[in-house]
Amino acid sequence: MADLSLRSVKKVYDNTVVAVQEFSLEIADKEFIVLVGPSGCGKSTTLRMVAGLEDITEGELYIGGRKVNTVPPKDRDIAMVFQNYALYPHMTVYDNIAYGLKLRKFPKRVIDEKVREAAEILDITELLKRKPKALSGGQRQRVAIGRAIVREPQVFLMDEPLSNLDAKLRNQMRSEIIKLRQKVNTTFIYVTHDQTEAMTLGDRIVIMRDGFVQQVGTPQEVFHHPANLFVAGFIGTPQMNVFDGRLVREGSRYFVELDGTVRIELSAEKEERLRKCGVETQPVKLGLRPEHLTLTDSGNAVCAAVDVSEMMGSAVHIHVSACGKDVVIVVPLSEEEDGDAIPLGTPVRFTFRGSAAHVFDVETGRNLEYPIAQAPEPAPEPPPTELPAPVPVLEQVPEPVPAPVPAPEPIPEPVIPQSVFDPLPEIPPEKLGDPFAEDGEEG
Numbered sequence: 001m002a003d004l005s006l007r008s009v010k011k012v013y014d015n016t017v018v019a020v021q022e023f024s025l026e027i028a029d030k031e032f033i034v035l036v037g038p039s040g041c042g043k044s045t046t047l048r049m050v051a052g053l054e055d056i057t058e059g060e061l062y063i064g065g066r067k068v069n070t071v072p073p074k075d076r077d078i079a080m081v082f083q084n085y086a087l088y089p090h091m092t093v094y095d096n097i098a099y100g101l102k103l104r105k106f107p108k109r110v111i112d113e114k115v116r117e118a119a120e121i122l123d124i125t126e127l128l129k130r131k132p133k134a135l136s137g138g139q140r141q142r143v144a145i146g147r148a149i150v151r152e153p154q155v156f157l158m159d160e161p162l163s164n165l166d167a168k169l170r171n172q173m174r175s176e177i178i179k180l181r182q183k184v185n186t187t188f189i190y191v192t193h194d195q196t197e198a199m200t201l202g203d204r205i206v207i208m209r210d211g212f213v214q215q216v217g218t219p220q221e222v223f224h225h226p227a228n229l230f231v232a233g234f235i236g237t238p239q240m241n242v243f244d245g246r247l248v249r250e251g252s253r254y255f256v257e258l259d260g261t262v263r264i265e266l267s268a269e270k271e272e273r274l275r276k277c278g279v280e281t282q283p284v285k286l287g288l289r290p291e292h293l294t295l296t297d298s299g300n301a302v303c304a305a306v307d308v309s310e311m312m313g314s315a316v317h318i319h320v321s322a323c324g325k326d327v328v329i330v331v332p333l334s335e336e337e338d339g340d341a342i343p344l345g346t347p348v349r350f351t352f353r354g355s356a357a358h359v360f361d362v363e364t365g366r367n368l369e370y371p372i373a374q375a376p377e378p379a380p381e382p383p384p385t386e387l388p389a390p391v392p393v394l395e396q397v398p399e400p401v402p403a404p405v406p407a408p409e410p411i412p413e414p415v416i417p418q419s420v421f422d423p424l425p426e427i428p429p430e431k432l433g434d435p436f437a438e439d440g441e442e443g
């Protein structure tokens with residue numbers, strides 16, 4: 001259990017690649033924070049700086065009130081679960097979970113207690129005698145998490161722990177992690193590129209792009225009040241529709257105009273925010289989420305033609321051409337409706353409510369409802385680099401331990417470098433191959 005404070009943290013690799021900058025965040029004790037963003041935006045680097053696996057170039061990091069910039073990983077009281085977890089194939093689940101504690105010379109009785117408690121939390125008690133080979137991908141991932149739980153860390157770090165699982169297992173493990181979080185009383189920082197994982201797991205989400213934090217907020221905040229066009233497009237599925245529209249101020253009232261035919265007054269809440277920011281009439285990027293568009297017969301609506309309709313079970317996603325764009329409209333279905341396909345070219349009209357319209361600055365993409373200081377400008381393009389794409393996970397992996405094939409008994413003592421805080425190193429498949437992968441299960 002610990003709070004964390006990251007203050008203007010910056011990471012520059014090899015004096016050239018700026019991976020993270022101006023990263024400031026206060027994380028409360030027991031909070032679940034998710035770092036999310038596209039590949040290369042600096043999520044893992046941030047997590048690895050917290051773990052102590054990467055030096056912090058500038059800025060300060062506090063864990064539980066203690067400045068830890070130069071504290072080695074093993075002394076930070078942190079546990080980390082990676083995407084490329086690996087279990088010892090020749091050990092049972094019990095021994096895999098117990099191994100780190102044995103290395104630390106915990107008494108047998110304490111080890112047994114901790115292993116059984118972790119197994120209980122993860123619902124793998126009946127698997128304790130099995131070898132990893134006899135487990136599904138999801139069960140193996142639970143064992144990897146169990147290994148981290150028994151250490152009872154102050155902070156639990158997870159770097160894309162589910163991305164090696166297939167979609168069904170991923171969904172299942174996502175809910176397992178929600179349950180785990182309720183049972184394990186600790187602070188979590190979780191890295192993912194998947195916005196659904198971020199939305200479902202995080203108390204707060206940190207959305208990153210090109211090394212810069214774009215917005216920090218609860219799932220509701222980032223969904224309903226995206227700070228800029230990038231966040232608006234990244235969070236929410238299907239993606240937000242963005243139109244070239246116009247914001248019109250008439251005294252204290254604001255309207256958005258679209259397609260020369262539609263004029264909708266914004267909600268009172270939005271009008272107040274815009275008034276506070278002194279926003280005047282201007283062209284805008286108008287963002288409308290697919291689920292906030294409604295089909296209508298009214299005249300105050302955008303004319304469109306259906307391109308394709310996708311039956312999703314509980315809703316139909318109708319793709320239409322309107323205002324020279326592909327637009328998606330989500331139409332929820334009741335249990336009586338079949339959602340029959342709508343023929344190509346069918347004319348439809350759609351409208352929206354003033355509370356659903358998001359107005360963004362045409363030049364910067366900033367949400368006009370935010371005062372300028374609060375909404376980060378889009379990150380500048382990162383400088384071009386000739387460096388080969390790094391394989392960060394390799395750096396924390398010591399010499400291959402264990403061998404990918406069952407080792408002969410007795411088990412040789414693995415080499416555990418002091419600089420690595422987790423005595424069970426992660427072994428990337430590219431280095432060892434995953435000795436347990438079964439067809440269709442992983443990778």
Ligand code: ADP
Nearest residue numbers: 013017019038039040041042043044045390392
């Ligand atoms: P993410 O986790 O969001 O995919 P990373 O934190 O891994 O992003 O990487 C952020 C940026 O830093 C990327 O441009 C990446 O190429 C670069 N990078 C990561 N690790 C290294 C490294 N060891 N050396 C040089 N550049 C690196």
